[in-house]
Amino acid sequence: MKLVVQVKLLPTPVQAAALEATLRACNEAATWASGVAFEKDVKKNFALRRLTYDEIKTRWGLGAQAAQHVIKKTCDAYATLKANLKAGNLGAPGSKRHRKAAGKPIAFRPEGAQPYDDRMLSWQIAERHVSIWTVAGRVRDVAFAAAPEQLAALALYRRGESDLVCRDGMWFLNATCEVPEQPLNADPAGFLGIDLGIVNIATTSDGEIMAGRGLNRARVRERTLRTKLQKKNTPSAKRRLKRRRRKEARRARDINHKIAKHVVAEAERTGRGIALEDLTGIRERVRLRKPQRATHSSWSFAQLGAFIAYKARRAGVPVVYVDPAYTSRTCAECGHIDQANRVSQAWFACRNCGFVDHADRNSSRNIRARAWELWRSEAQSTAPAPPSERTRRVGAGRKRSITASDARCASPAL
Structure with missing residues (x-):
């Protein structure tokens, strides 16, 4: 590679x-x-x-x-x-x-x-x-x-x-x-589900949460400072803006590298694959209020996913991409789907069986289950699908049920 x-x-x-x-x-x-x-x-x-x-x-x-x-x-x-x-x-x-x-x-x-x-x-x-x-x-x-x-x-x-x-x-x-590259692990012992988010950058199905509070606070500080300096528009303000160029991007890149390295090392140590959501086009599918747009636009989920993919490919760890439809609303215990299950950003409470868990951990468990189901249905083929293949969606918000073609097994090309 x-x-x-x-x-x-x-x-x-x-x-x-x-x-x-x-x-x-x-x-x-x-x-x-x-x-x-x-x-x-x-x-x-x-x-x-x-x-x-x-x-x-x-x-x-x-x-x-x-x-x-x-x-x-x-x-x-x-x-x-x-x-x-x-x-x-x-x-x-x-x-x-x-x-x-x-x-x-x-x-x-x-x-x-x-x-x-x-x-x-x-x-x-x-x-x-x-x-x-x-x-x-x-x-x-x-x-x-x-x-x-x-x-x-x-x-x-x-x-x-x-x-x-x-x-x-x-x-x-x-x-x-x-x-x-290391030889691909064609017989993983399971999958490590990863839920990507803004408040929590990554949450694993093992319950480990990589919080994004520090990064988000730094982004707000940088954004506020840029606004003040741009309003001043003095030579010294321009020099300071130039010195701080790309600082936020470098910080986010460093954090994403560390998270990806940790996730791949844990999957390699336990003999598992990695399960990720296919978030292609998510920015075009959502509507946000003005205060939320900057935060959502600065969400570097694609960069983190790419880092995980190439590090996994180098280590021989298979990566499966699944349809993200309703992973945050589905109960990981009984499978009940209801918008009301998501009590808040942080907590999930099933209206059917009463199961309570951290919302991102519940989502990561659903991602893990879907990846394992897809991998078992395509157990005879470990080759990735062509890069141009994408999950087809019905309408702007609803997605069709998951099939084996929704996953791109193994690591995608860089």
Whole structure:
């Protein structure tokens, strides 16, 4: 499986200036090539190369490999745009947003990432140095910082291209690594159900609750501070806003990584699989009042699910996705479904049998039961379904009954 190892470069001022000039030249060339591709309606790599390759080398002084990567980056950008337009991610055909995206050539930011291959970049991992091509010539002995496990991954598994990235004045290299996967556990002893939420980020069917109070309070503080600074609109306020950029996202990402690591380790230790809800499209299906919209939009359930999926795939732990219909209203003991069963956000009390439990734990037990039922019905097949397959729903709020096709057994592709 492919993983990305990010290391931080520590260039001297002279080296940083050369790297910055290289990114600017490459992205200016990519923007020009994008204009040619749009005007001539040529979006394929080899066809666009015939039109732009010589000009890019001559005008911007790029080497042969850099010029080819610039052209490939341009074609990839148009392929991504086409996929987004087809999927409706940029509005319906004919809408203002759709016309704006499709009606002009793609432009690249001056500091956009640039891919490097092994002809343009060489690693001295033991010395923690890299030698990298720039428009000013080959820059050698650029130091980088990395954790011991990152160094080991680079030494053993690095394959293919690396991306040079400049973010907030800091330089990074994102290296692609082909990490081997553990054999999939085709005979799990059961499933660990995971209920994802906002108040409680994750609740397991074993009763363990990973509360989100600290993260939610931090998000409210950051949101309030951003509002105050944006209203001030002074130079110092702008500098402070810039310093705090991505701080909330980094905190959430760190918490999600820790939760995913813990969940996968527990499932691997006990020989179980992991059961998750398929929450695809949940933001489009719910209607919220204005005070709730920011909180719901900042809910990073997709990121946590992706972290669990790739860590489970690496460990050989099967992951099953189930239909989330009525998991919060169904009694895990008797199966009675009633909206009144959900007494509050925190508590569940069955109107039929009197069973009382924490609401999220009850939901996670329902998720576990559904995953186990699906796994047993597809016991002869452990291969995941195609990534494009999604749970079909009837209407905006109701979902059909669960069948074996609702689960994507084993870990999905990254």
